Amino acid sequence: MMLSCTNSVRALRGALLSSLLLAANAYAADDAHWGYDQTVSPEHWGELPGDAICAQGVAQSPIALVTAGAAHPQLEVPRFHYATSRVRMLNTGHTVQFTYDNGSTVRVGGNEYKLAQFHFHTPSEHTKDGVEYPLELHLVHTDANGTPALVVGVLIEEGAVNAALFTAFRHLPRHMGEESSPAGALINASALLPHDKAFFQYAGSLTTPPCTQGLQWYVLKQPIQMSDAQIAAFERLPHLNPNNRPLQPLNGRTVSVHSGR
Numbered sequence: 001m002m003l004s005c006t007n008s009v010r011a012l013r014g015a016l017l018s019s020l021l022l023a024a025n026a027y028a029a030d031d032a033h034w035g036y037d038q039t040v041s042p043e044h045w046g047e048l049p050g051d052a053i054c055a056q057g058v059a060q061s062p063i064a065l066v067t068a069g070a071a072h073p074q075l076e077v078p079r080f081h082y083a084t085s086r087v088r089m090l091n092t093g094h095t096v097q098f099t100y101d102n103g104s105t106v107r108v109g110g111n112e113y114k115l116a117q118f119h120f121h122t123p124s125e126h127t128k129d130g131v132e133y134p135l136e137l138h139l140v141h142t143d144a145n146g147t148p149a150l151v152v153g154v155l156i157e158e159g160a161v162n163a164a165l166f167t168a169f170r171h172l173p174r175h176m177g178e179e180s181s182p183a184g185a186l187i188n189a190s191a192l193l194p195h196d197k198a199f200f201q202y203a204g205s206l207t208t209p210p211c212t213q214g215l216q217w218y219v220l221k222q223p224i225q226m227s228d229a230q231i232a233a234f235e236r237l238p239h240l241n242p243n244n245r246p247l248q249p250l251n252g253r254t255v256s257v258h259s260g261r
């Protein structure tokens with residue numbers, strides 16, 4: 001999860017969280033109070049004003065996902081209803097965020113969540129059976145109040161060229177605050193999901209300050225593929241490698257695994 005942070009944002013966060021998420025110029029409020037290397041590294045995020053939960057929270061993300069250790073309760077399966085969107089990218093200084101057009105949702109049980117944006121981390125934030133992947137995709141969904149509520153994580157391994165991201169990844173915005181909207185470029189996020197929808201599910205948090213808890217995480221078990229050149233295109237963006245938060249303690253939480261069917 002990626003959000004901007006400033007004192008003013010902290011004062012307003014909560015009600016305005018989602019509108020900030022969606023604000024095309026959210027980066028403008030970002031004063032680099034936090035980061036991964038040069039600025040304030042993850043172990044110090046909790047010392048930032050308003051971000052204490054990053055250190056004190058007991059249900060934080062990401063976590064180490066373990067296939068063998070996961071419980072298998074009866075879970076509601078997420079149903080994806082993703083439509084095509086324009087490609088609108090923003091380099092936030094912490095990731096490249098793709099703002100998604102209205103009209104795409106995921107349904108879990110009786111609840112519906114709107115796909116607001118997706119973005120990438122390198123290397124992956126979650127690990128699966130001890131394996132770290134070169135990239136991880138986060139599809140951020142908001143509830144009826146516009147608050148981030150459900151994140152779908154997709155691990156990305158090196159392999160075939162990802163056609164859905166072909167144009168976008170040739171036009172990644174390189175610097176903080178830069179936008180990129182390749183003419184005519186469209187994407188359907190359903191093409192970023194593996195065919196096999198088996199998933200891990202657990203209760204976690206934003207993986208960036210303010211590390212707000214209460215998010216539902218669905219991390220798909222099967223990775224998708226991108227070519228080495230595509231992965232390198234992201235890895236070579238200035239100041240974004242790495243942009244992954246270290247693994248957080250499970251603290252007794254249950255991680256469920258489901259076949260997705």
Ligand SMILES: [Zn+2]
Nearest residue numbers: 001002138207
């Ligand atoms: Zn994220």
